[in-house]
Amino acid sequence: MARLTRFLLLALIAPAFTACDSAETVIVPDPIQAEVVNDLPADPITGFDPDTGQPIGADVFTFFSLRTGAIVPNADSASTAWDLGFKGTTIVVNSGSSGPGEGAAQVVTGSFEEVAEAPAEGYATDSEAGNAIPTGSGNGWYNYNGQLNLITPIPGRVLVIKTADGRYAKVRILSYYEGAPDTPDPTQDTARYYTFEYVFQPDGSRTLAD
Amino acid sequence: MALINIPARASAVIILTRALLLVLLTARAGAAQQPDSTASDSLRFYEMADVMVTATRGSDRLGDLAIPAEVFSREDAEARGAARLSDLLAEVGGYTTVHAFGTGVQLQGLGPAYTLILLDGEPVIGRTSGTLDLGRLALHDVERVEVIRGPFSSLYGSDALAGVINLISRAPTSPWQATASMRLESHATARTSVDLAMKQGGVRAGLGFNGLRSGGYDLDSTTPEPTTPRYTDYTASGHVAVPVTDRLTWRVRGRLAQQDQREGVNVSLPPGSMPLTALGLRTDWSVSSALEQRFASGTKAALRLYTSRFQTETEFGSADDLLQSRFDQAYTKGEGQVDALVGTHHLITVGGGAILEAVEADRLRGARRTSSNLFAFVQEQWLASGLLELTASARFDAHSDYASRLSPMLAALVKPHERLRLRASLGSGFKAPTFQQRYLDFTNASAGYSVFGASDLATALDELEVQGLVSRYEDAFEPGGALRPERSLSVNVGAEAHPLGALQLSANVFHNTVFDLIEIAPVAVLTNGRQIYSYFNLDRVRTRGLELGAAVAPLDALTLTARYQYLDAVDLAALEAVQAATIYRRDAGRDRPVRPDEYGGLFQRSHHSGSLELRGTLPSPDLTVSLRGVFRSRYGDYDRNGNLVLDDASEYVAGHALWHVTFTHAVTDWLTLQGGVTNLFDYTDPVRVPSQPGRLWFGGLRLAMSTH
Numbered sequence: 001m002a003r004l005t006r007f008l009l010l011a012l013i014a015p016a017f018t019a020c021d022s023a024e025t026v027i028v029p030d031p032i033q034a035e036v037v038n039d040l041p042a043d044p045i046t047g048f049d050p051d052t053g054q055p056i057g058a059d060v061f062t063f064f065s066l067r068t069g070a071i072v073p074n075a076d077s078a079s080t081a082w083d084l085g086f087k088g089t090t091i092v093v094n095s096g097s098s099g100p101g102e103g104a105a106q107v108v109t110g111s112f113e114e115v116a117e118a119p120a121e122g123y124a125t126d127s128e129a130g131n132a133i134p135t136g137s138g139n140g141w142y143n144y145n146g147q148l149n150l151i152t153p154i155p156g157r158v159l160v161i162k163t164a165d166g167r168y169a170k171v172r173i174l175s176y177y178e179g180a181p182d183t184p185d186p187t188q189d190t191a192r193y194y195t196f197e198y199v200f201q202p203d204g205s206r207t208l209a210d
Numbered sequence: 211m212a213l214i215n216i217p218a219r220a221s222a223v224i225i226l227t228r229a230l231l232l233v234l235l236t237a238r239a240g241a242a243q244q245p246d247s248t249a250s251d252s253l254r255f256y257e258m259a260d261v262m263v264t265a266t267r268g269s270d271r272l273g274d275l276a277i278p279a280e281v282f283s284r285e286d287a288e289a290r291g292a293a294r295l296s297d298l299l300a301e302v303g304g305y306t307t308v309h310a311f312g313t314g315v316q317l318q319g320l321g322p323a324y325t326l327i328l329l330d331g332e333p334v335i336g337r338t339s340g341t342l343d344l345g346r347l348a349l350h351d352v353e354r355v356e357v358i359r360g361p362f363s364s365l366y367g368s369d370a371l372a373g374v375i376n377l378i379s380r381a382p383t384s385p386w387q388a389t390a391s392m393r394l395e396s397h398a399t400a401r402t403s404v405d406l407a408m409k410q411g412g413v414r415a416g417l418g419f420n421g422l423r424s425g426g427y428d429l430d431s432t433t434p435e436p437t438t439p440r441y442t443d444y445t446a447s448g449h450v451a452v453p454v455t456d457r458l459t460w461r462v463r464g465r466l467a468q469q470d471q472r473e474g475v476n477v478s479l480p481p482g483s484m485p486l487t488a489l490g491l492r493t494d495w496s497v498s499s500a501l502e503q504r505f506a507s508g509t510k511a512a513l514r515l516y517t518s519r520f521q522t523e524t525e526f527g528s529a530d531d532l533l534q535s536r537f538d539q540a541y542t543k544g545e546g547q548v549d550a551l552v553g554t555h556h557l558i559t560v561g562g563g564a565i566l567e568a569v570e571a572d573r574l575r576g577a578r579r580t581s582s583n584l585f586a587f588v589q590e591q592w593l594a595s596g597l598l599e600l601t602a603s604a605r606f607d608a609h610s611d612y613a614s615r616l617s618p619m620l621a622a623l624v625k626p627h628e629r630l631r632l633r634a635s636l637g638s639g640f641k642a643p644t645f646q647q648r649y650l651d652f653t654n655a656s657a658g659y660s661v662f663g664a665s666d667l668a669t670a671l672d673e674l675e676v677q678g679l680v681s682r683y684e685d686a687f688e689p690g691g692a693l694r695p696e697r698s699l700s701v702n703v704g705a706e707a708h709p710l711g712a713l714q715l716s717a718n719v720f721h722n723t724v725f726d727l728i729e730i731a732p733v734a735v736l737t738n739g740r741q742i743y744s745y746f747n748l749d750r751v752r753t754r755g756l757e758l759g760a761a762v763a764p765l766d767a768l769t770l771t772a773r774y775q776y777l778d779a780v781d782l783a784a785l786e787a788v789q790a791a792t793i794y795r796r797d798a799g800r801d802r803p804v805r806p807d808e809y810g811g812l813f814q815r816s817h818h819s820g821s822l823e824l825r826g827t828l829p830s831p832d833l834t835v836s837l838r839g840v841f842r843s844r845y846g847d848y849d850r851n852g853n854l855v856l857d858d859a860s861e862y863v864a865g866h867a868l869w870h871v872t873f874t875h876a877v878t879d880w881l882t883l884q885g886g887v888t889n890l891f892d893y894t895d896p897v898r899v900p901s902q903p904g905r906l907w908f909g910g911l912r913l914a915m916s917t918h
Contacts, residue, residue, distance in 0.1 A: 049656065054654070054656045054657070056656075109792055109794075110794075110801075111794065111800060111801040111802055112800070112801060113800065128681060128737055128738065128739055129681035129682050129735045129737070129739065130681075130682075130735045130739060130741075131739075135658065135741070136659065136732070136741055138854070139732070142852070143849070143852050143853070143854055145848065145849065147848060148848070152849075152850075152851065152852030153852055154794075154852050154853060155794035155795050155796040155801045155851065155852055155853050156792075156793070156794020156795075156801045156802075156803065156853070157794075172801070174799075183850065183860070
């Protein structure tokens, strides 16, 4: 329900703002607007390891293109068709050990709106020694609460991404649980479903806001 | 067996100590008492008279006590109907009980890991995640509970940062005496205790038994598991004190306790997973032997040997696939202590000894780990003048696993008027790294990380280097740094006034900073992407506040006691990050920095807390009524919005009050009936406070017989 409400709100509000802008400006630049992706599966849990109690999935990434806003089939995992890959709490970019592209990323502290321009420096690529978006609680995009078994996106963390073809985008993770509940309950809600928003700059510049 | 060697070793020490004059100051301490000190024990806040051994480490006391301290008497515990130490402290303002891995106590805003618990002066071992479960300690044979506030690592070593709680067993007073009690409670809970004691020709001995059987309780019927499962708990103890000569006494104590939760619990996991079962068995025992010599000169010497063991076995898993884990800790300590009076104004205590510890547990590197700790301490009590008394102490601890530590303490008492005492103390305490922080060896292959304890980090990294597995080190990692114990700097300043005979007031301001808090941090990344973590001295916390107490006895048979604590407890690193606006929160879908006024400090801390007790006694029929209220303002339970700090209203448990009443009726000299209700108004919060079972009824009887 919350997801539907959010979608409807976005659907209503987003065109209203664009309409307002276009009424006042003669030349309309390529619109930069935040897109929201709901419930992107990231190797959903299929069972539990009987020895350790750890969740098990099919061990496959879900690949996503920030350029087209669509999921890329796993058959194209060795191509530059995708920009982000999701598996559990791990997010990879199309670079180094993860893919053949020019991808890179860095984690910036700030509000999503404040990150108006992608930094010029400071990007990392994926390698055997670690991903550009670090894994582990508190290192990258999430905190893990062991008492509650709960994954929560860290507020104020923006993932600034270089796409596989070297253009810029920013991503904010909104939820790790199916349906993006406001207060997820790990005993009831299904983990490994990403809801996130992103802004992609198609013109190759580092500008990420109007 | 080692115990048999003691007399020979003791005499060697004792001969060396003959020298100095000690006038036993019981007479002086008695003279220093206020005229109104015959009032009920509950009136005494920081007034110990001559029954406080913890503050001076068992030695005699010169003058009054310069540090904040208090005593809960047997009468206090009995009037309340408190069966366990956790029950007693939960009802007293300034002692906040917290429930995680058992019931621990928070003193001056510092968590359970920072208070040392002693039984007859010897440390109780067996902490889980820092908490020593106070529910393990039955009060049936306890004469009094002594508490000193502030850092006392200067006398007791590790863990004594916020204070020391010492349970003193009852000493036999009659040729033969026997007590027995039985009590039934809500939730199919029954308690039984039997104590036998004798005092014949200078020999004192006793045997005690305590049994508890609890039916557990379930606050949430939608989950398959009970909130608290059924369990049984037994404690048996014995002691004997034999006069070897007129001046030499030999004391032996033993204790065995077991808690059994083997009847099984169903634990819920995410939907679709298998139902699991959890079982637990805990056993702990201790034996102590002490020789105490009082010389004609008054000098006192003691030699003590103490050994204790704490074991847990747990099973977790489905019926045909149980994961078993165990924990086994052994602790042995030998120490000597000499108290000598120098002139009439200096009492000097000197001592030292060694502690050997061993631990066996899953997930530790190596099958059995051992460590040793050598220590020496000195204490000086100085009656500078009728106005000023000073106590200074210091202890040096050298440990095989972590950096050595010197812990000093200085306290002063000023008596500007016979009805006013001013106290100030300054000291430093320390807490040893836990076994986990020292020896853990844990790899979670599916999540791709390993954690190594600080004692083994260098070895583990060397092994990985040799295999060529280390890809890179974290920038912040500095090899070769030894882990230090967490350490504190604390100040207490207080006053105690007796403006009227029936009125006592006390106030104490405290400020504690704990440095070098040990936390987990990344060290390196392996070539397969596995992240290596270990433990480092990273964080600092600060607690400060005010403790107030008032006791008034408008009638001989009526006392009213009130306590209040204001507390401000913060994580200093988090506070700095909030001030630098680098910690964010999400409001209506937008991220913004947490404002400093939104930062709520450490979790589990209430700004305001307090208690009230009204106790009245009717002479005929002999009936005592004790009505207590315990209050606390809202407190954080855990982070819910992902920024790890307490900042959102959803992260707080609402403030609440608990009321309890106990009626005690002495039918005859030897028979007492007691009944009461705890949590009268049935406060529960199954989700946030599952440790609170709601309203409980209890009723029972106590038999006491003795020969004169």
